[in-house]
Amino acid sequence: MGITPSQPVEDIASAPESSQPAVPSNPLLNELWRESGAALYGLEQQEFNRILESVGTTQNYGLEPGTAASRRQQAGFFRGLRLADLTLARACASGHEGAWEHFIAVYRQPLFRAAIAITGSETLGRELADQLYAELYGLSARDGVRRSPLDSYKGKGSLMGWLRTTLAQRHVDHHRRTRRELPLDNLAEGHEPPAADTKPGKLPAELLLLAKAVVETLEKIETVERFLLAAYYIDGRTLLEIAPVLHVHEATVSRKLHRLVDGIRKQIVKNLLGYGLNKRAVQEMLGADPRDLDLNLKKILQISLPDAFQEKAAL
Numbered sequence: 001m002g003i004t005p006s007q008p009v010e011d012i013a014s015a016p017e018s019s020q021p022a023v024p025s026n027p028l029l030n031e032l033w034r035e036s037g038a039a040l041y042g043l044e045q046q047e048f049n050r051i052l053e054s055v056g057t058t059q060n061y062g063l064e065p066g067t068a069a070s071r072r073q074q075a076g077f078f079r080g081l082r083l084a085d086l087t088l089a090r091a092c093a094s095g096h097e098g099a100w101e102h103f104i105a106v107y108r109q110p111l112f113r114a115a116i117a118i119t120g121s122e123t124l125g126r127e128l129a130d131q132l133y134a135e136l137y138g139l140s141a142r143d144g145v146r147r148s149p150l151d152s153y154k155g156k157g158s159l160m161g162w163l164r165t166t167l168a169q170r171h172v173d174h175h176r177r178t179r180r181e182l183p184l185d186n187l188a189e190g191h192e193p194p195a196a197d198t199k200p201g202k203l204p205a206e207l208l209l210l211a212k213a214v215v216e217t218l219e220k221i222e223t224v225e226r227f228l229l230a231a232y233y234i235d236g237r238t239l240l241e242i243a244p245v246l247h248v249h250e251a252t253v254s255r256k257l258h259r260l261v262d263g264i265r266k267q268i269v270k271n272l273l274g275y276g277l278n279k280r281a282v283q284e285m286l287g288a289d290p291r292d293l294d295l296n297l298k299k300i301l302q303i304s305l306p307d308a309f310q311e312k313a314a315l
Contacts, residue, residue: 028075029049029052032052032083033045033049035083036086037084037088038087040098041091041102042091042096042097042098042099043090043099047094048087051086051090052078055081055086055155056069056074056077061073061074062077062237062238062241076238076239076240077238080156081154081156082155082156082157085155085158086154086155086159089153089159089162090150090151092136092137092148107159107160107163110160111163112125113287114287115167128170128171131170132167132170135148135149135170136148136149207285210268210272211295213268214268214295217267217268218300218301220267226301227245228246228253230297234301265286268286272285
């Protein structure tokens with residue numbers, strides 16, 4: 001795998017910006033393996049290394065296609081991953097029982113709640129969540145090999161966010177499939193497919209209020225903060241790539257992002273409370289999938305960026 005066992009971690013940070021082997025040196029991998037908690041799930045370090053190598057190469061370490069990543073860039077990419085989430089997902093996909101026990105303990109109830117919110121029905125929500133569990137466990141097989149969608153999780157966003165997105169997509173797929181399977185005579189008579197639970201939910205109205213609160217918050221943040229959010233969360237740039245644009249260290253970028261996101265969340269909560277919602281309703285709304293808001297966040301964040309920042313961001 002092109003690893004230099006004797007190279008200490010600090011050598012990676014000072015290595016020249018030239019093309020290097022696919023995975024950084026052993027000391028860094030040892031550290032990442034310990035931080036990830038992989039051993040708790042029975043995931044050996046060699047398997048963990050292969051997972052990192054696969055994730056890094058398939059995403060080219062967050063760089064443009066065809067760009068060779070230096071060891072510094074590789075290390076920065078790996079440190080930007082949700083290692084604990086990535087390790088858990090891949091350990092589950094590989095069939096490690098300890099990982100599945102932890103997954104069920106942590107995510108089963110949140111997934112049920114998310115599925116119920118998506119479908120607007122407790123019965124349908126539980127069915128949707130159960131179907132996803134079966135799929136994630138890898139009950140489907142191809143060429144005699146058990147397959148799990150968890151293999152496609154790349155560790156960039158939170159595992160819970162990925163699961164909510166997957167749930168929503170499965171729900172949409174099911175809706176489209178049932179419409180296609182509706183008898184032709186019903187369609188000819190203009191009948192719509194029966195709703196499983198016709199009781200209207202509050203989610204659409206709540207999403208409108210949440211979208212309004214988000215827009216009002218983002219429109220008031222500073223230009224540099226808009227650039228930081230767009231570069232990191234929308235364009236997928238690493239802390240190491242953003243730092244030179246702002247002329248600061250990547251650790252400073254990380255701290256700025258943490259404070260910025262925390263401040264945005266508090267302001268959104270303040271806006272929602274100002275609309276007359278109670279605290280419990282606000283907390284439930286904050287658990288919504290951002291993709292459900294139907295917002296063009298890139299346009300909102302970048303619309304007022306000066307040319308100088310847009311040119312830097314394009315570099």
